[in-house]
Amino acid sequence: MSDDLNEAKEIIETYSGFIAIVGKPNVGKSTLLNNLLGVKVAPISPKPQTTRTGIRGIYTQDNKQLVFIDTPGFHKAHDALGDFMNRQVRNNLEGIDATLWLVDLRRPPNDEDRSVARLLKKINDEVPIYLIANKVEVAKYPEEALELYQDLFKADRTYVMSALNDVKAVYALRDDLLKIAPKNPFFFPDNIRSDQSRENWAGEIVRESAMVHLRQELPYAIAVVVDEWRDPKNKDEPIYIHAEIWVERINHRRMVIGRGGKMIKEIGRMARKQLETLLAAKVYLDMEVVVHKDWREDMNALIELGYAG
Ligand SMILES: Nc1nc2c(ncn2[C@@H]2O[C@H](COP(=O)(O)OP(=O)(O)OP(=O)(O)O)[C@@H](O)[C@H]2O)c(=O)[nH]1
Numbered sequence: 001m002s003d004d005l006n007e008a009k010e011i012i013e014t015y016s017g018f019i020a021i022v023g024k025p026n027v028g029k030s031t032l033l034n035n036l037l038g039v040k041v042a043p044i045s046p047k048p049q050t051t052r053t054g055i056r057g058i059y060t061q062d063n064k065q066l067v068f069i070d071t072p073g074f075h076k077a078h079d080a081l082g083d084f085m086n087r088q089v090r091n092n093l094e095g096i097d098a099t100l101w102l103v104d105l106r107r108p109p110n111d112e113d114r115s116v117a118r119l120l121k122k123i124n125d126e127v128p129i130y131l132i133a134n135k136v137e138v139a140k141y142p143e144e145a146l147e148l149y150q151d152l153f154k155a156d157r158t159y160v161m162s163a164l165n166d167v168k169a170v171y172a173l174r175d176d177l178l179k180i181a182p183k184n185p186f187f188f189p190d191n192i193r194s195d196q197s198r199e200n201w202a203g204e205i206v207r208e209s210a211m212v213h214l215r216q217e218l219p220y221a222i223a224v225v226v227d228e229w230r231d232p233k234n235k236d237e238p239i240y241i242h243a244e245i246w247v248e249r250i251n252h253r254r255m256v257i258g259r260g261g262k263m264i265k266e267i268g269r270m271a272r273k274q275l276e277t278l279l280a281a282k283v284y285l286d287m288e289v290v291v292h293k294d295w296r297e298d299m300n301a302l303i304e305l306g307y308a309g
């Protein structure tokens, strides 16, 4: 083969790897995913169990591609939705090239961390597992906590960071992961950042806002379906998005709407602002609160929402 041909062959050689992000609820998995990508693909909230499905976020740099899989927080399930979420974690640990195990350095490990560690022990030995010790900037005893996590499971590497604030640390992790991506064709086109439809993505932004605003059990009794998205004919007009907010009972509906519609207005305002910033366009967000009795235990409803299988 001539030198020219050798060179050409090198240029088209591609590397691509699947990387799972796992940990108990609320440790910062989705925050890390969004910051690894530099765009918001996954919802984030201060409440546990925000992420419900395995969301793929894709990062491409030259001839290398990383496919990150953000998983729901692994937890003790209490209903069919919780079972589905835990299954999403287990299923996404197959066929991967590396795992990022996130923990919250503010506290020592608890039972949920111990269940995650048991899950990690079942992963094929050849797959590297990186311990990401997160929230270091707000941890009082980071060294002591880190030691306890390291005792739980012997990871191949450890990164101590703030996924929220320390972009440099996040990018250093990303650079290391680019180095271990195996030789593979790209699994996604190089301009794609997520495998979600735009409707699903917008629904997650609305659900994120609902989770932030609602209290007690209510955030968990909500699902959002975007069933209409209309791009405007003329650029000065807004994008029209219709979102159904599902609740389990009539009294939930009352609480989501709030006195004089105050709560739904707040939820809508925050969601619309986010959508407008992320889409760099005006958005008309039309929301409707619908009662689907006990949808979290209703297999047909779970299938319709994509929370089954
Ligand atoms: N101080 C601090 N807060 C963080 C950091 N990373 C994430 N958070 C916050 O922790 C909360 C949970 O973050 P998420 O990214 O939704 O956590 P998650 O692990 O995806 O949660 P689930 O989807 O519920 O399992 C949010 O309020 C984040 O802003 C960090 O490095 N430092």
Ligand SMILES: [Mg+2]
Residues within 6 Å of the ligand: 029, 030, 031, 042, 043, 044, 050, 051, 070, 071, 072, 073
């Ligand atoms: Mg999450």
